[in-house]
Amino acid sequence: MSESAIDLFAPAAHDSPSKNAATTTDGRRVSEPSKSKDGIALEPQSPLMETRGLCFEAGGKWLLRDIDIDIRSGRRTVIMGANGAGKSLLLRLLHGLVRPTAGEVRWQGRRLDRAARRLQAMVFQRPVMLRRSVRGNLRFALAVRGIGGSERAERETKALARARLADQADRPARLLSGGEQQRLSLARALSTSPRMLFLDEPMASLDPASTHAVESLIEQAHAEGVAIVLVTHDKGQARRLGDDLIFLHAGRVVEAGPVSQRLDDPRSPAMRAWSEGRLYLEGE
């Protein structure tokens, strides 16, 4: 179905140019290899998660086509694109909430299964708060994972401190502000010790102070080794929180690579138009 995967963590700089570049599904070179902050090319790793020929069709329309991407452990991947490009759908496919029409999602080289999905967590744009206390929400997530007793109490305390909600532990969660709910949602997701965290525009409707608080939590999770996959529309946020960028247009990956590089120098017409704030219509 697809010709080559988009490797967001491509081989080292001394490799041949053809190896350095990540390619889109149509074989186009779209990026240079990822480098660390001091400019040294990073060693390639085997991907934590990869997709091969991932497609999704609904109502006779292909919403995602030929998605081949690799996501590596400990990296922060940002998925961007215009409305309707398929960003949230891709996130749901990666997390196993939706079954692909064709292709597959692989976790550490194997098909994504229940055991692998237990190593992931997801935070949605609109935080889903159960109708119970802040602590009750945390307790539920831990109970589902079979964590009880003193370990659960310990994790609850840690999550409450992480979300800075310890003083509101017994308050109904739905009475929290939007920012507090999203912090709780994130802390709840992280309380299960995931290796990969999917974030579907979690700061979309938050004020700057709340956004900063949530971003801090994401940074903290990343520092603890959690791989982050974030959907956002915000270029500044992508620069702050992302290492690698995937740009989707009409259900296809049209650009991928290091965030700064791709945002500074978009090569695909779709991303260039989006970056310049122009509408981009197919066939333009």
Place this chain on the structure above:
Amino acid sequence: MSDFGGILGEAAGLLVALDPDLMEIIGLSLRITLVSLVIACFIGLPVGALAGAFAFPGRSALIVLLNTLMGLPPVVVGLIAYLILSASGPLGPLGLLYTPVAMIIAQTILITPIVAALTRQVVEDLHLEYAEQFASMQAGKIRRILELMKDARYSLLTAVLAGFGRAISEVGAVIIVGGNINHVTRVMTTAIALETSKGNLQLALALGIVLLLLAVMINAGVMALRAFAERSALA
């Protein structure tokens, strides 16, 4: 009007004096209704929750059936229960006809669809909100059902009380299978019908007042609970 005032006064007198006949009828009504309600909840809550939370073959047919049965005519239920429980019916040998048990069976048949259909709607609405979060957390089916019912508890209470209201005010089915036998199967509604036809309006009105008071108390209780739940963001 003066007649009505006099009857009302005498009815109030019966209530204040805790008239033994009156209390017996009220007690039997409550016992039959509460037992029916417990059985209806035992069946209707899980069936409604399953239909609300999960897709399975025959789900649509089940929902259509439940919604249809919500409007089941009580006299038809009474007739069916009568045929089943009568001497020539399949349960005839048990000798349940014209006993409180027969009335419980008829009332349970009547209110189980109400409890199940309302539960289905409440759980389905909540599940729409929780489904992706549950799927992300990989919550198992039994846990999902239990958590949905736990979080929907205040709304489910409305469903349960709707069942109670239907059962306590039911007359058609219970009079067919109960026979309205004095000191055995006479409940408030059947007694009101009988005493009115006999012209004993004081007792009929006293029972009517009790029914009305029960309805007011139930509605006030539900309203207070829902207000509390909404204030606490638990509903």
